Amino acid sequence: MFRRLVGTQCCQGRSYAIMTRAKRQAGIPLRDRPAPAKAAVPSKATRTKPAQPIRHPPSPATMTERLVKPIQPFDQPDNPHLLKVALLGAPNAGKSTLINKLIGEEISIVSSKSHTTRDRILAILSEDNHQVIFLDTPGIVAPKSKQLVHRSVSTSSWRALDEVDHVMIIIDGRHVGTDTSLMTQEYMLNRLQGLQLPATLVINKMDALEDHSALDDLTHTFQQSYPHLRRVLYVSALYEEGLEKIKSALFEQTQPKAWLYPPQQRVEMAELKRVEEVIRGEFFKRLHQYLPYMLKQENVDWTVLPNGALRIEQNVFVERDSQHKIVVGTNGAIIDQVVRHATKTLCSAFQRPVKLFIQVKTKRK
Numbered sequence: 195m196f197r198r199l200v201g202t203q204c205c206q207g208r209s210y211a212i213m214t215r216a217k218r219q220a221g222i223p224l225r226d227r228p229a230p231a232k233a234a235v236p237s238k239a240t241r242t243k244p245a246q247p248i249r250h251p252p253s254p255a256t257m258t259e260r261l262v263k264p265i266q267p268f269d270q271p272d273n274p275h276l277l278k279v280a281l282l283g284a285p286n287a288g289k290s291t292l293i294n295k296l297i298g299e300e301i302s303i304v305s306s307k308s309h310t311t312r313d314r315i316l317a318i319l320s321e322d323n324h325q326v327i328f329l330d331t332p333g334i335v336a337p338k339s340k341q342l343v344h345r346s347v348s349t350s351s352w353r354a355l356d357e358v359d360h361v362m363i364i365i366d367g368r369h370v371g372t373d374t375s376l377m378t379q380e381y382m383l384n385r386l387q388g389l390q391l392p393a394t395l396v397i398n399k400m401d402a403l404e405d406h407s408a409l410d411d412l413t414h415t416f417q418q419s420y421p422h423l424r425r426v427l428y429v430s431a432l433y434e435e436g437l438e439k440i441k442s443a444l445f446e447q448t449q450p451k452a453w454l455y456p457p458q459q460r461v462e463m464a465e466l467k468r469v470e471e472v473i474r475g476e477f478f479k480r481l482h483q484y485l486p487y488m489l490k491q492e493n494v495d496w497t498v499l500p501n502g503a504l505r506i507e508q509n510v511f512v513e514r515d516s517q518h519k520i521v522v523g524t525n526g527a528i529i530d531q532v533v534r535h536a537t538k539t540l541c542s543a544f545q546r547p548v549k550l551f552i553q554v555k556t557k558r559k
C-alpha cells in the first residue's frame with residue numbers, strides 16, 4: 195500500500211511538510227524542510243517526566259461522541275428571543291454559502307458540485323437580543339429523480355422540519371422557470387402545505403441573473419399556494435448582498451425565549467465532525483467529477499499537546515492507485531494545499547495552533 199503523510203502547523207509562523215519513506219522510494223524529490231520546531235526538543239522537565247498528551251481517544255469510532263461538549267451555563271441577554279430555522283432548497287441553490295456569510299465563518303462546505311451537504315449542520319447567529327439557529331439541510335429533490343443518492347439525502351431534509359419554527363426556502367434565481375425548478379418547487383410546496391410553518395422565500399444568485407421576468411410567476415405561485423409565506427427576498431449570498439434584509443426578516447420572527455447557546459458560539463457540531471467537513475471541503479475545491487464524493491475519511495488521532503496545540507491525524511481512503519495519484523497531486527501539490535488551507539481554517543476555528551496530518555491510502559473494495 196502506497197502511503198503518504200503530510201502535515202503542517204500554523205498560527206506560530208511555522209509550516210513544514212513530512213514525507214514518508216514511500217515518497218522517497220517513489221523517487222519524488224523532498225522539499226527543503228525547516229528545522230524542527232522548538233517544542234519537539236525535550237525540555238528538562240520532559241526529560242525527567244515524559245510529556246503525556248492530555249487527550250488521546252483510543253478508538254477513532256467513538257471520537258465524535260467524545261468531543262461533543264456539554265453546553266455550559268451562560269448569561270442570557272435582556273429579553274432573549276429565539277428562532278429555529280431550516281434552510282430548504284434544491285441542490286446547489288447556495289444554502290451553504292448563505293449560511294456561511296450570515297454567520298461570518300466557513301462552517302458548511304461550499305462547492306459547485308451538488309449535494310456536498312450531507313449532514314445537517316447547526317449554525318448559530320446571535321445579535322442584540324436575537325438568536326437564530328439554522329439547520330443547513332441537504333438539497334431537496336423531487337422524488338421523480340432517478341438518482342438514488344438524491345432521494346436518500348433529501349429525506350433527511352424533511353426530518354429537520356420537526357425541530358424548527360421557521361423555514362427559509364432558497365431558490366437559485368438562474369433556474370427559475372426551468373422544468374426541473376418547477377418540479378422541485380411544486381414538490382416543496384406540496385410538502386410545506388401540511389406543515390403550516392411560517393416561511394421566508396429567498397431568491398439567490400441575483401448577481402448572475404439578467405432576465406428577471408420568470409421571478410414574478412414564482413413569487414406569485416408561492417404567495418398564492420402558501421399562506422404562511424412571510425417575506426420574499428432577492429439576494430446574492432456570494433456577494434453578500436441582501437444579507438441584512440434576511441437577518442431583519444428572521445429577527446422579526448423570533449419569539450421571546452431563552453437562548454440555547456452563548457453568544458460567541460456559532461456552530462454546534464462535534465469538533466471532529468467539523469475537522470472532517472473542513473478537510474472534505476478543501477478536497478472538493480481541488481478534485482473533480484466523482485472523485486471527491488468517494489473519498490472516505492477516518493480519524494486516527496486527536497491529541498491536545500502539552501503546549502496547547504491540537505494534533506489531528508486523518509486517513510483518506512481511495513479505491514485505486516490511479517485515484518491515489520490524483521488525490522495526492524503532482525509532487526504532492528494537492529494534498530499540500532489541502533493540509534495548508536485546512537490547517538489555517540482550523541487554527542482560526544479552534545483559536546489555537548493546529549498540527550494537521552493527512553495520509554492518503556488505497557483500500558481496494
Ligand SMILES: Nc1nc2c(ncn2[C@@H]2O[C@H](COP(=O)(O)OP(=O)(O)OP(=O)(O)O)[C@@H](O)[C@H]2O)c(=O)[nH]1
Pocket residue numbers: 283284285286287288289290291292303304305306307308309310311312331332333398399400401402429430431432433
Ligand atoms: N453567482 C452566484 N453563485 C453563488 C451564489 N451563492 C452560491 N453560489 C455558488 O453556487 C454553488 C453552490 O453553492 P452551495 O452553497 O454549496 O450550495 P448548496 O445549496 O449548499 O448545495 P448542496 O450542498 O448541494 O445542497 C457554489 O459554487 C457557490 O459559489 C450567489 O449568490 N451568486
